[in-house]
Amino acid sequence: MIVCGAGVVGASVAYFLARRGVAVTVVERTGVACAASGKSGGFLALDWCDGSPLGPLARASFTLHAELAAELSTDYGYRRMETFMLAARERGTPAGGHRVAAPPWLDGSGIVTAALGSQQTTAQVTPARFTAALLDAARARGARLHVGVVEDVAWRGAAASGVLTAGGETLEGDAVVLAMGPWTGRLAGRLRLPSVYGLKGYSVTLDAPDVPAHALFVDYRTADGRALEPEIFPRPDGEVYVCGMADPAPLPDSPEAVEVNESSCETLARAAGRVSAALAGARVVRRQACYRPVTDDGVPLIGRVPGVRGVFVATGHGPWGILNAPATGLAMAELVADGAAKLVDLRPFDPARLPAARRG
Ligand SMILES: Cc1cc2nc3c(=O)[nH]c(=O)nc-3n(C[C@H](O)[C@H](O)[C@H](O)COP(=O)(O)OP(=O)(O)OC[C@H]3O[C@@H](n4cnc5c(N)ncnc54)[C@H](O)[C@@H]3O)c2cc1C
Missing domain, CATH: 3.50.50.60 (FAD/NAD(P)-binding domain)
Known part of the structure; x- marks a missing residue:
């Protein structure tokens, strides 16, 4: 076979x-x-x-x-997670306060708008x-x-x-x-x-140990008005993974030829920094891009x-x-x-x- x-x-x-x-x-x-x-x-x-x-x-x-x-x-880092939805802005703060109890580490300018999953329904x-x-x-x-x-x-x-x-x-x-x-x-x-087909997306990992097992789905507006939906997944190895930023770039012939756009990665890291001080100062460990099959x-x-x-x-x-x-x-x-x-x-x-x- x-x-x-x-x-x-x-x-x-x-x-x-x-x-x-x-x-x-x-x-x-x-x-x-x-x-x-x-x-x-x-x-x-x-x-x-x-x-x-x-x-x-x-x-x-x-x-x-x-x-x-x-x-x-x-x-390989399997664990159950709590999952939250947030609203955040690159500049300023969304209107209103948290709509559900916010975990203390989410101390940035975002507001927690919903609990999307529990340890019974979400994991990584x-x-x-x-x-x-x-x-x-x-x-x-x-x-x-x-x-x-x-x-x-x-x-x-x-x-x-x-x-x-x-x-x-x-x-x-x-x-x-x-x-x-x-x-x-x-x-x-x-x-x-x-x-x-292949649909391109970017991701970064941040060096941020001791962040709880809380997955975050963020409704994010950049300062120039773009609506993005970054996803933030703290991992048990002390890194926090952040992805998003769909890109229409065509699929190259091989995985080695996939190009990484630095400014897309910076946008993701900045978005993560808006939701928590633990992420705002974190070193970016990896900047990467890949294509999901569709x-x-x-x-x-x-x-x-x-x-x-x-x-x-x-x-x-x-x-x-x-x-x-x-x-x-x-x-x-x-x-x-x-x-x-x-x-x-x-x-x-x-x-x-x-x-x-x-x-x-
Ligand atoms: C930014 C991003 C975040 C994502 N987040 C999640 C998530 O949180 N949860 C989730 O469930 N999914 C997520 N996905 C989707 C998930 O990553 C993909 O659906 C999945 O990895 C696809 O796996 P695959 O094995 O089909 O393809 P691939 O991972 O692309 O593997 C294909 C393999 O085939 C090899 N190959 C290609 N051509 C040849 C050839 N001619 N001969 C031999 N080998 C070849 C390649 O080198 C590669 O290793 C995400 C995707 C992206 C892009």
Whole structure:
């Protein structure tokens, strides 16, 4: 079995396949969690996808996250959180006072407008470490990691026989799972796959130890009137992660070529400083950018690639890929190994629901 891509989705598929005793080779072009899966927020919510096709996948994943934290026996920063909504301005203060009891560390000029989640409904992981822990656990059960660029699926008639890599190598496998995040779209023209795009966002991490486990969603206005929605996630390792700032920049050919815009990162760090003195003076440790994988209808592609045998896809998880990776991985392992997923109904995610992308 070949899994293409060692982001959180590929790592999760590989882990659950390896847990069933299936021999897996993961092919990754750059490094484990080098793209969005290493640079994302890692925020998890039980019920925020309810009412959408993602609801059951998210609920199953939230439960699996708790189970995995015990099962993988690696500390990757899994913990439950309280979650709040704030309003803040780059200059001045929003009208009114706190609408719910504000935790004392939120001593800046923001106002707390709502409690969005409790320790029963919201949690976090440190995504790079979570992805690495899944892949390490897969390798401990016999999976192999192969560094190489997947160029195409290799065929025996209409059935997949493995993948072709940029080095001209063929890696043999009786099934192929495409989990290359936004780059999965690069194969879309050669297979009957719907379009997959990349949506760019920025993040910074701040050196701010001893901040409580409170996730913050901020309704923020810059001094020049832009409305932004930064998200702030304190992590147990003493860093505070801040992300936001969507950017229409096109997806580059590889994760190494993703460019970081310093002023977007400064805006995020400044926004964090407006809500708490603990963040206002904090050193910026990392400035980074990445692309989340998105589809035309905002719903992931999880299932068989139409028209061929032995090719599967798992991508397009948008803003919820870290949350939804566990149920995606387990359901995909069931589909590949048993012919059908039991954990969740994968029909809403069937790639055949969308038209195939045009040949590029
Ligand atoms: C700023 C930001 C914040 C986010 N915050 C959250 C959050 O708080 N909670 C949440 O649940 N989700 C969050 N997300 C979404 C989440 O990060 C993504 O949905 C998820 O990481 C996608 O994982 P993936 O494995 O599909 O793709 P990726 O992480 O992009 O991994 C794809 C992998 O495939 C490899 N690859 C690409 N092409 C090839 C090739 N040809 N051959 C071999 N390998 C290849 C890449 O190198 C990469 O390692 C956030 C996203 C962003 C951008």
